[in-house]
Amino acid sequence: MAEQNILLEMHPSEGTTLYLASTNVESRVRAGIVQRARRHGRPIVALRFLPHLDTCRVRNRTRPATRQVPDDILAWQHSLARAATPQTLITEGFTAAHDIATPL
Structure with a gap:
């Protein structure tokens, strides 16, 4: 997250697409991301990928044990992602938001 924040401060001020x-x-x-984009006068677009929760669980199990997300956290993240509809993201200040079709 710290690395992301550094990039968010450095590149938008240069006018670079990030x-x-x-x-x-x-x-x-x-x-915080929207605030940084606005501070630099940059548009911000969200692309929402939302595979089925079962797909997320299968993919999670293929990760190295040290990189797996506990199932309750994975389910919580998935529910928050489902709630962040394109309309919600626009309301939060995104310039545009799109759902990207994902396979089951």
Whole structure:
């Protein structure tokens, strides 16, 4: 997260397009990202990938044991991601928000 914050401060001020590949399911975390983009006068677009929870669980089990997310946390993150609809993200200050179709 600290590395992401450094990038968010450095690159938008240079006018560079910056892509974040991060879960960011918590609205308070997204609020900080939106605030930084606005401070630098940059648009911010969200792409929401939402595979089925069972797919997330299967993929999680294939990760190294030290990188697996506990199932209750995974379910919590998935529920927050489902609640962050494109309309919600626009309300939070994103310039645009899109659902990306994901396989089951």
